[in-house]
Amino acid sequence: MVFRKKxxxxxxxxxxxMLAQVKEDPASVLALYNDVRRNITTNINTAMMVYLAQQASGMHFSGDIVNVPGTSVxxxxxxxxxxxxxxxxxxxxxxxxxxxxxG
Known part of the structure; x- marks a missing residue:
């Protein structure tokens, strides 16, 4: 439990x-993607990444993190x-x- 909290x-x-950085420069999300792209697969194009980053930069994230149900294979x-x-x-x-x- 301590590990999960940390x-x-x-x-x-x-x-x-990342949100603070993206708020200043939405295209900075592309540098992050370039750093990890060898390890991920996505169907989101770069224009959509920048758009989603702009949308996320105005959001607030709480510490309430949930796990999406599924399995690793x-x-x-x-x-x-x-x-x-x-x-x-x-x-x-x-x-x-x-x-x-x-009603």
Missing amino acids: STVIVLALVNK MGAQKHAEYQVNPDALLEMVLDIFYEPVD
């Missing part, structure tokens, strides 16, 4: 630092892949964000 603090500090290209459990993800999203409306 990890959360570290990740939150990193996110806040070895992919066809011999890279680790995280396969999301879509039913469990939907349930988690509804638990977190759904608010019934009276």
Whole structure:
């Protein structure tokens, strides 16, 4: 539990630092992507990355970090892949964000 709390603090500090940098220069997200692109696969193009970075730079992130339900597996290209459990993800999203409306 202590490890998870420390990890959360570290990740939150990193996110806040990146958001401050992106707020000054949204295109700086591309340098970060170039640093990690050998280790990730995405279908998000660079224009979308910059757009999403601009949107995220105005957000506030709390320490409430949740894990997306799924499993890690070895992919066809011999890279680790995280396969999301879509039913469990939907349930988690509804638990977190759904608010019934009276009426």
